Amino acid sequence: MATTAEAAGGGEREVSIGRVFERAFGTLRANPLATLGIAFLCGALPGAVLGYFIARYQFSLMPRLGVWGVVAFGLLSMLVAVVLYAITQGALVRATVAHSEGRESSFADSIAAGLSVVLPLIVASLLSAIGIGLGMVLLIVPGAMLYCIWAVVAPVVVEERTGPIAALSRSAVLTRGARWKVFGVVLLLLVAYWVFSGVVGGVLIALVGLRGMADAAAMTNGGFPVAFYAVNAVTQTIVSCVWGLVFASLYVELRNWKDGPRTETLAEVFG
Numbered sequence: 001m002a003t004t005a006e007a008a009g010g011g012e013r014e015v016s017i018g019r020v021f022e023r024a025f026g027t028l029r030a031n032p033l034a035t036l037g038i039a040f041l042c043g044a045l046p047g048a049v050l051g052y053f054i055a056r057y058q059f060s061l062m063p064r065l066g067v068w069g070v071v072a073f074g075l076l077s078m079l080v081a082v083v084l085y086a087i088t089q090g091a092l093v094r095a096t097v098a099h100s101e102g103r104e105s106s107f108a109d110s111i112a113a114g115l116s117v118v119l120p121l122i123v124a125s126l127l128s129a130i131g132i133g134l135g136m137v138l139l140i141v142p143g144a145m146l147y148c149i150w151a152v153v154a155p156v157v158v159e160e161r162t163g164p165i166a167a168l169s170r171s172a173v174l175t176r177g178a179r180w181k182v183f184g185v186v187l188l189l190l191v192a193y194w195v196f197s198g199v200v201g202g203v204l205i206a207l208v209g210l211r212g213m214a215d216a217a218a219m220t221n222g223g224f225p226v227a228f229y230a231v232n233a234v235t236q237t238i239v240s241c242v243w244g245l246v247f248a249s250l251y252v253e254l255r256n257w258k259d260g261p262r263t264e265t266l267a268e269v270f271g
Contacts, residue, residue, distance in 0.1 A: 092244035096251075152171045
């Protein structure tokens with residue numbers, strides 16, 4: 001009897017969680033500039049600057065901006081964050097896929113890949129987020145299931161140049177038959193994130209010398225030390241980089257499982 005992968009025409013006999021993480025960290029080691037650098041410039045650095053600005057000047061600017069000014073500033077900040085997140089995702093996908101095919105995607109190539117699909121990537125991410133959010137509100141299990149079904153929507157948009165709706169459908173096809181493995185990848189990432197966040201949180205508390213709620217309120221009103229934002233930026237760089245690389249690697253794993261490795265496909269075409 002043919003296996004699921006063979007029936008789908010894939011090259012890998014099964015999806016390997018270990019191979020997903022190995023590919024992700026292999027990409028990080030091989031091309032740190034196009035991974036950590038992009039995650040820092042497009043995600044962590046703008047977030048740190050915005051956080052510092054808000055903490056320092058929110059109370060002096062709020063009376064000048066007024067209610068609508070504050071709302072507009074919040075919406076603009078959210079829009080910029082969404083665009084930068086989409087660029088980061090696209091860039092990390094390109095770097096990971098290139099590494100898996102024995103190539104290297106430069107910093108500029110990776111950024112260009114993210115910029116070229118920023119609009120469909122934003123729409124696809126919003127659609128999946130709305131669906132997952134509704135699933136979480138109704139019951140946690142449907143939301144978790146949808147998260148696993150649409151886990152590789154962003155890589156599909158970047159690499160296969162599909163529209164948002166088609167990307168949702170393609171992700172469902174790629175994850176079918178391997179959703180427990182996808183859930184395992186997500187669970188491992190979450191556990192690692194919680195442990196890492198706990199350690200960094202302890203370091204930050206020691207760094208700023210918080211001894212109670214009064215100190216926390218004073219810090220919030222006057223702004224945390226610059227070192228706080230620097231450590232937070234490094235933390236966010238690592239988290240967003242690893243998270244993006246793992247899901248891009250998961251896409252490669254699922255695509256190879258369903259369709260066969262890209263190198264084999266090219267050999268068949270030009271052979």
